[in-house]
Amino acid sequence: xxxxxxxxxxxxxxxxxxxxxxxxxxxxxxxxxxxxxxxxxxxxxxxxxxxxxxxxxxxxxxxxxxxxxxxxxxxxxxxxxxxxxxxxxxxxxxxxxxxxxxxxxxxxxxxxxxxx
Amino acid sequence: xxxxxxxxxxxxxxxxxxxxxxxxxxxxxxxxxxxxxxxxxxxxxxxxxxxxxxxxxxxxxxxxxxxxxxxxxxxxxxxxxxxxxxxxxxxxxxxxxxxxxxxxxxxxxxxxxxxxxxxxxxxxxxxxxxxxxxxxxxxxxxxxxxxxxxxxxxxxxxxxxxxxxxxxxxxxxxxxxxxxxxxxxxxxxxxxxxxxxxxxxxxxxxxxxxxxxxxxxxxxxxxxxxxxxxxxxxxxxxxxxxxxxxxxxxxxxxxxxxxxxxxxxxxxxxxxxxxxxxxxxxxxxxxxxxxxxxxxxxxxxxxxxxxxxxxxxxxxxxxxxxxxxxxxxxxxxxxxxxxxxxxxxxxxxxxxxxxxxxxxxxxxxxxxxxxxxxxxxxxxxxxxxxxxxxxxxxxxxxxxxxxxxxxxxxxxxxxxxxxxxxxxxxxxxxxxxxxxxxxxxxxxxxxxxxxxxxxxxxxxxxxxxxxxxxxxxxxxxxxxxxxxxxxxxxxxxxxxxxxxxxxxxxxxxxxxxxxxxxxxxxxxxxxxxxxxxxxxxxxxxxxxxxxxxxxxxxxxxxxxxxxxxxxxxxxxxxxxxxxxxxxxxxxxxxxxxxxxxxxxxxxxxxxxxxxxxxxxxxxxxxxxxxxxxxxxxxxxxxxxxxxxxxxxxxxxxxxxxxxxxxxxxxxxxxxxxxxxxxxxx
Numbered sequence: 001x002x003x004x005x006x007x008x009x010x011x012x013x014x015x016x017x018x019x020x021x022x023x024x025x026x027x028x029x030x031x032x033x034x035x036x037x038x039x040x041x042x043x044x045x046x047x048x049x050x051x052x053x054x055x056x057x058x059x060x061x062x063x064x065x066x067x068x069x070x071x072x073x074x075x076x077x078x079x080x081x082x083x084x085x086x087x088x089x090x091x092x093x094x095x096x097x098x099x100x101x102x103x104x105x106x107x108x109x110x111x112x113x114x115x116x
Numbered sequence: 117x118x119x120x121x122x123x124x125x126x127x128x129x130x131x132x133x134x135x136x137x138x139x140x141x142x143x144x145x146x147x148x149x150x151x152x153x154x155x156x157x158x159x160x161x162x163x164x165x166x167x168x169x170x171x172x173x174x175x176x177x178x179x180x181x182x183x184x185x186x187x188x189x190x191x192x193x194x195x196x197x198x199x200x201x202x203x204x205x206x207x208x209x210x211x212x213x214x215x216x217x218x219x220x221x222x223x224x225x226x227x228x229x230x231x232x233x234x235x236x237x238x239x240x241x242x243x244x245x246x247x248x249x250x251x252x253x254x255x256x257x258x259x260x261x262x263x264x265x266x267x268x269x270x271x272x273x274x275x276x277x278x279x280x281x282x283x284x285x286x287x288x289x290x291x292x293x294x295x296x297x298x299x300x301x302x303x304x305x306x307x308x309x310x311x312x313x314x315x316x317x318x319x320x321x322x323x324x325x326x327x328x329x330x331x332x333x334x335x336x337x338x339x340x341x342x343x344x345x346x347x348x349x350x351x352x353x354x355x356x357x358x359x360x361x362x363x364x365x366x367x368x369x370x371x372x373x374x375x376x377x378x379x380x381x382x383x384x385x386x387x388x389x390x391x392x393x394x395x396x397x398x399x400x401x402x403x404x405x406x407x408x409x410x411x412x413x414x415x416x417x418x419x420x421x422x423x424x425x426x427x428x429x430x431x432x433x434x435x436x437x438x439x440x441x442x443x444x445x446x447x448x449x450x451x452x453x454x455x456x457x458x459x460x461x462x463x464x465x466x467x468x469x470x471x472x473x474x475x476x477x478x479x480x481x482x483x484x485x486x487x488x489x490x491x492x493x494x495x496x497x498x499x500x501x502x503x504x505x506x507x508x509x510x511x512x513x514x515x516x517x518x519x520x521x522x523x524x525x526x527x528x529x530x531x532x533x534x535x536x537x538x539x540x541x542x543x544x545x546x547x548x549x550x551x552x553x554x555x556x557x558x559x560x561x562x563x564x565x566x567x568x569x570x571x572x573x574x575x576x577x578x579x580x581x582x583x584x585x586x587x588x589x590x591x592x593x594x595x596x597x598x599x600x601x602x603x604x605x606x607x608x609x610x611x612x613x614x615x616x617x618x619x620x621x622x623x624x625x626x627x628x629x630x631x632x633x634x635x636x637x638x639x640x641x642x643x644x645x646x647x648x649x650x651x652x653x654x655x656x657x658x659x660x661x662x663x664x665x666x667x668x669x670x671x672x673x674x675x676x677x678x679x680x681x682x683x684x685x686x687x688x689x690x691x692x693x694x695x696x697x698x699x700x701x702x703x704x705x706x707x708x709x710x711x712x713x714x715x716x717x718x719x720x721x722x723x724x725x726x727x728x729x730x731x732x733x734x735x736x737x738x739x740x741x742x743x744x745x746x747x748x749x750x751x752x753x754x755x756x757x758x759x760x761x762x763x764x765x766x767x768x769x770x771x772x773x774x775x776x777x778x779x780x781x782x783x784x785x786x787x788x789x790x791x792x793x794x795x796x797x
Contacts, residue, residue, distance in 0.1 A: 025780070026613050056741075058781070059611035059660065059702075059729065066705055067656040095660055095679035096701035 024061030052083035359440025590617025649704035688721030
C-alpha cells in the first residue's frame, strides 16, 4: 500500500496552509490530528486546509476536522477548507458538514476570504 | 567424540609431546650409540696398542742386547785381528829390512797363524787373494778354498773382502759356514762373522772369524721368553668382556693362544667370505688398526659376529689381534638406548596423563556450561532465581568460559524479566479481551435480536444486522412502536471505532429512546439528542443518525437525517433511488442546530434500506470501495425480496467484494418493507 497519509504545512505570512494528501480514516486520523497539532504549536492568524489531494475521508477524519474547527473557533481565528474533490465534497454534503465548515473552492479564494 | 574440543586439545598435546620425544630420541640415539661404541672400540684398540708396545719394547731390549754382544765380539775379533796383523807386519819388516825374503816371511806368518789358538769359537786364518786358505787355527780347514764360499750378500768371499777393503781398508763379512755333513759341534757349523785385513807385503788377507749363531739363538730364546710371558699376560687380558688378544705369526700359526672358548673356531673359514679366519685377520693388518674388521666365528650352535683390530709387528712377523664379539661392543649402547626408551615412554605416559587432565580442566567448564544451558528449559521462568549455582562458580573463574557463563547468566536473568513482562502483558491483554467480550455481549444486548420482530403484524417486514469491525462498535440500530400505529426506527454511526465509539453509541441509543418519549417529531427528537451530545464533548465525538417514524396505516415516514448515508428506496415497481435530503449535521457536532423534519411515502411493497458507510465503504484487498452505485444496482436486483432476504443478499455481496480484506468499519443494515395488509382479526 502506498503512503497512507502525508501532511505538509507552510506559512503564507501569518496564515498557515496545511496540505493533506492520501487517506484519512480510523487508522490515519491520529496522525492527522498530531500533524495539525504542530501547526497550533505556533498559532497562526488563520488556517487553511487544502484537501486537493485527499483521496478518502471517513467519519474519523471528519471528527478530527471538527476538533480543529472547535479549536480554531476557541482561539479566535478563521478556518477555511479548500479544493475539495467531488468524492470528499459528497461526504461533506451527505454528513451535513458542508453547513458547518467554511469551504472555498480554491486556495486563492480561501486566502482572499481569510484576509478580508 | 573426535570433534570434541577436549579430544582435539588432547590430540594436539599428544602430537607435540610425541614429536618432541621422537625428535630427541632419534637425534640423540645415534650420537649416543656412536659415543658408546666408540668407547668400547677404543678399549679394544687400547689393549691392542698396549700389547704392541709391550712386544715392541721387549723386542727392542732383545735387539740392543744382541747389538751389545755383537759389538763385544767384534771388538774381540778386531783385537785378535790386530795381534795377528801385528805379527804379520813384523814378518813383513823382515822382508823390507831385507833380513828375509818374501817367501820366508810369508812362511813365518803362516806358521804363526797355524800355531795361534784364539780360544772359543774364534778362528784365525790367512787367505790368498784368490781365496786359498794357507793357514788356519783349525787344522781341518787348512787348504780350504774360500772362493767357493759366499757371504750373506751372495758375493764370493775373496771378491767381497777385496771390495770392502778397497772401500774401508778392512772388511767385515758375514757368511754361512755350514758344511754338508752338518755335524753339530764341528768347526764348520753355523754362521760366522769375519774380520779381514790386508797384508800387501805378504800378499795375504788375514782374517779372524767367530760364529754368531749363538747370538741369534740368544735372541730367539729371548723371543720365546717373550712369547711365554705374553701368553701368560694375554690369557688374563679380556677385551670388553669376553673379547681377547692373541698373536699369529707370518705363517699364520698361533704364537700366543686365543681365549679357550674361541680357539676351536678360529681356524675355520669365515662363513660370509669363505676365507680362513687367520688369513682374513692377517689381511686386516694392511688396513691398520683404526678400522674394525668384521668376521664371524662359526660356532657349533650359533655363529658369533666378531670385530677385530689387527696390527702387524714387522720385526717379528707377528699379527697381534684384539678381537671382541660385536654384540659386546654394542651392548652398552643398546642397553642405554633401551633404558632411555623406557624413561621416555614413562615420561611420555605421565605427560599424556597430564595432557588429558589439562584437557579435562580446560573443557570441563564448557561441558558444565553446556549442561546448564541444556537444563535451562526445565526451569520455571516465572519466578526469579537467586543463585545460579554452577554458573556462578564458572563466572568466578574469570576465564573466557567465565565470560560466556556470565553472558548466559545475564541472558537467563533477562529472559526471566522479559517473560515476566510478557506474562503481565498477556494477562493484561487477556483481561482487556475478556472485558471487551463482556462489553460486546452488553452492546449486543442493547440491540433488538428477535427477527422477525413483529410476526403478528403483516404490514411490517423488518430486518436488521450489525457487524462490528472490532469487539465493540460505534454503529447502532433500533426500532419500536411509539404507539399502535407509529413505528420508530433508527440507524446511527458514531465517528471512529472501538470502545469510545461504543460508549457514545450506547449513550446515543438511550438518548433517542428518551427523546422519543418526549417528542413526536423526529427532527425535535434529533435536536434533543444533538443538544445532549454536543454539550461537554471535548473529544468532538459525533454520530450520524437517522431517525424515522413510519405510520403503518398510511406508509408515510417522517424522518430526520443527521449526516447519515442517504437511505435507498426500493419501490415495488420502478427504479431504486437514494433518499438524499438531510436534516443537518451529525449529532454532537454543533450545539443549537435546528434539524429539518423530512418525509417520504412508501407504497405497498416498497422497501426502505438504511445503512451505515461500513457498507458502501467496505474495501477489498485492492483498496477499492464497495460503492453506492454497486449497492444501488444490487438493491435493484434484490427488489421483491423480503427484508430478511434483502439484508442477507446485501451482506453476501459485500462479503464477496471484501474477500480476504479485513473489515475496516462497522457494518449496519436496516431494511423495512411496508405492506398495506389488514391485520388479521
